[in-house]
Amino acid sequence: xxxxxxxxxxxxxxxxxxxxxxxxxxxxxxxxxxxxxxxxxxxxxxxxxxxxxxxxxxxxxxxxxxxxxxxxxxxxxxxxxxxxxxxxxxxxxxxxxxxxxxxxxxxxxxxxxxxxxxxxxxxxxxxxxxxxxxxxxxxxxxxxxxxxxxxxxxxxxxxxxxxxxxxxxxxxxxxxxxxxxxxxxxxxxxxxxxxxxxxxxxxxxxxxxxxxxxxxxxxxxxxxxxxxxxxxxxxxxxxxxxxxxxxxxxxxxxxxxxxxxxxxxxxxxxxxxxxxxxxxxxxxxxxxxxxxxxxxxxxxxxxxxxxxxxxxxxxxxxxxxxxxxxxxxxxxxxxxxxxxxxxxxxxxxxxxxxxxxxxxxxxxxxxxxxxxxxxxxxxxxxxxxx
Amino acid sequence: xxxxxxxxxxxxxxxxxxxxxxxxxxxxxxxxxxxxxxxxxxxxxxxxxxxxxxxxxxxxxxxxxxxxxxxxxxxxxxxxxxxxxxxxxxxxxxxxxxxxxxxxxxxxxxxxxxxxxxxxxxxxxxxxxxxxxxxxxxxxxxxxxxxxxxxxxxxxxxxxxxxxxxxxxxxxxxxxxxxxxxxxxxxxxxxxxxxxxxxxxxxxxxxxxxxxxxxxxx
Numbered sequence: 001x002x003x004x005x006x007x008x009x010x011x012x013x014x015x016x017x018x019x020x021x022x023x024x025x026x027x028x029x030x031x032x033x034x035x036x037x038x039x040x041x042x043x044x045x046x047x048x049x050x051x052x053x054x055x056x057x058x059x060x061x062x063x064x065x066x067x068x069x070x071x072x073x074x075x076x077x078x079x080x081x082x083x084x085x086x087x088x089x090x091x092x093x094x095x096x097x098x099x100x101x102x103x104x105x106x107x108x109x110x111x112x113x114x115x116x117x118x119x120x121x122x123x124x125x126x127x128x129x130x131x132x133x134x135x136x137x138x139x140x141x142x143x144x145x146x147x148x149x150x151x152x153x154x155x156x157x158x159x160x161x162x163x164x165x166x167x168x169x170x171x172x173x174x175x176x177x178x179x180x181x182x183x184x185x186x187x188x189x190x191x192x193x194x195x196x197x198x199x200x201x202x203x204x205x206x207x208x209x210x211x212x213x214x215x216x217x218x219x220x221x222x223x224x225x226x227x228x229x230x231x232x233x234x235x236x237x238x239x240x241x242x243x244x245x246x247x248x249x250x251x252x253x254x255x256x257x258x259x260x261x262x263x264x265x266x267x268x269x270x271x272x273x274x275x276x277x278x279x280x281x282x283x284x285x286x287x288x289x290x291x292x293x294x295x296x297x298x299x300x301x302x303x304x305x306x307x308x309x310x311x312x313x314x315x316x317x318x319x320x321x322x323x324x325x326x327x328x329x330x331x332x333x334x335x336x337x338x339x340x341x342x343x344x345x346x347x348x349x350x351x352x353x354x355x356x357x358x359x360x361x362x363x364x365x366x367x368x369x370x371x372x373x374x375x376x377x378x379x380x381x382x383x384x385x386x
Numbered sequence: 387x388x389x390x391x392x393x394x395x396x397x398x399x400x401x402x403x404x405x406x407x408x409x410x411x412x413x414x415x416x417x418x419x420x421x422x423x424x425x426x427x428x429x430x431x432x433x434x435x436x437x438x439x440x441x442x443x444x445x446x447x448x449x450x451x452x453x454x455x456x457x458x459x460x461x462x463x464x465x466x467x468x469x470x471x472x473x474x475x476x477x478x479x480x481x482x483x484x485x486x487x488x489x490x491x492x493x494x495x496x497x498x499x500x501x502x503x504x505x506x507x508x509x510x511x512x513x514x515x516x517x518x519x520x521x522x523x524x525x526x527x528x529x530x531x532x533x534x535x536x537x538x539x540x541x542x543x544x545x546x547x548x549x550x551x552x553x554x555x556x557x558x559x560x561x562x563x564x565x566x567x568x569x570x571x572x573x574x575x576x577x578x579x580x581x582x583x584x585x586x587x588x589x590x591x592x593x594x595x596x597x598x599x600x601x602x603x604x
Binding site for chain 1 (some may be wrong): 438
């Protein structure tokens with residue numbers, strides 16, 4: 001167990017990995033069920049949950065594989081628990097079908113993907129951001145993803161808490177995209193006190209059971225299926241269903257369902273969006289990055305500012321739905337936008353889409369050998385281009 | 387960096403002021419305020435390299451109250467394979483959490499020594515297990531220390547060589563306080579049957595570091 005210290009105002013401080021920060025974030029957000037299958041570089045999350053969950057009355061199960069893992073947390077969620085799993089690329093691929101199931105059935109779950117080099121078994125112990133698009137499009141069908149990101153141990157803790165709150169609020173799966181560097185690096189982590197943590201509760205129906213429509217479409221588009229065992233009988237199915245939860249083949253009900261599933265995320269996108277800006281006020285050169293690439297981008301922008309370049313940096317702490325509003329605002333004075341990624345270029349696509357109506361030149365800065373991008377590489381790419 | 391009048395007869399390479407170096411009265415390897423100080427611990431999988439980095443990071447961050455990032459690189463093997471842990475100490479933000487040019491290298495194998503010694507800053511310091519150094523490399527001073535031999539002789543197993551090295555780092559280089567590293571080791575092994583052995587190994591490291599500080603002052 002790590003050393004325990006406290007800040008002057010009584011917050012516990014730890015020196016832990018990003019993966020351990022996820023464990024504390026989950027416990028503090030009310031997670032009481034974890035099912036997973038160990039995979040580098042996410043295994044420390046499962047280890048930590050196995051150690052910590054029993055202490056708070058929670059349940060940890062090691063499943064036979066990743067398909068079983070996500071199925072188990074969806075089941076736990078249907079029974080009212082705040083539930084999470086953690087994995088990496090290959091396991092994340094196996095989970096994709098059931099991510100769509102959780103989306104369709106509107107059951108809140110949290111999936112942490114500590115990205116490693118791919119495709120396939122790839123580089124188990126090295127970092128990558130190659131699942132950026134898998135998080136968005138991995139499951140089949142028309143699907144709208146919610147994914148958060150973190151570039152430090154502290155942010156991994158905060159993103160995990162946020163992921164649970166958003167999942168419960170929107171009744172949808174939320175993905176936390178970390179990478180090997182953030183998952184394995186150790187830094188100081190300042191934990192919140194219980195009274196400082198907002199814990200979004202699971203919603204319970206207020207109508208009597210005979211009036212209950214689990215998949216009703218209210219004005220905010222969010223259905224809150226009642227946890228099983230509360231006296232409300234209904235059907236949960238991955239088939240496209242009507243408001244009572246039974247399969248439907250009526251056109252109006254199908255389009256209404258698919259639109260409501262999308263709209264509940266689109267109308268709440270400003271609540272989901274999370275970002276940080278550095279020197280964007282007058283930036284002619286804007287760097288966009290998330291996760292470990294964001295650390296290099298911070299270093300690059302500090303260097304460029306010292307050299308009197310009008311450079312700014314937009315760090316994305318939520319990836320999906322893509323924060324196009326914050327990007328357009330940060331790129332207001334930009335001539336160039338550089339998208340820095342630890343993969344062959346994925347985040348650049350939504351950036352280009354968002355800036356399509358402008359004259360801004362969008363340039364990709366990538367590294368995909370399993371090592372983190374360095375500030376100098378970004379600086380070099382910028383100087384080459386402008 | 388300390389550089390004057392030092393000599394490491396175990397390598398016989400440096401005497402007096404280092405080439406091109408100016409006289410510097412600083413006696414601390416790690417200054418009280420620093421923009422970026424890089425430490426690399428390197429060796430083979432199974433030697434406790436990452437544990438060493440973790441304990442050192444924990445002691446410097448939580449015990450000594452400094453800003454530290456610790457990252458690591460290792461292969462998919464459970465044992466063997468080149469392994470390293472990097473620690474960056476800074477009074478500002480730490481953007482890139484891996485070493486560019488270490489200020490301090492600790493190497494437990496020949497492979498690690500030969501791979502990383504040339505990247506150490508010329509006024510940096512290399513502490514290597516004596517078994518790791520065939521030919522002295524790089525521009526920084528190399529100090530050879532019998533961590534593994536001592537671990538085998540005193541404790542019957544090479545596994546505590548890294549804990550001896552942690553003790554050595556505290557008293558020889560001062561990058562971490564004895565109190566903080568002892569607390570980190572105690573905390574790590576509290577309640578296990580390994581606590582006693584590890585604390586003894588740490589004390590042996592403290593003692594060895596003090597001896598070296600007299601013989602080969604920084």
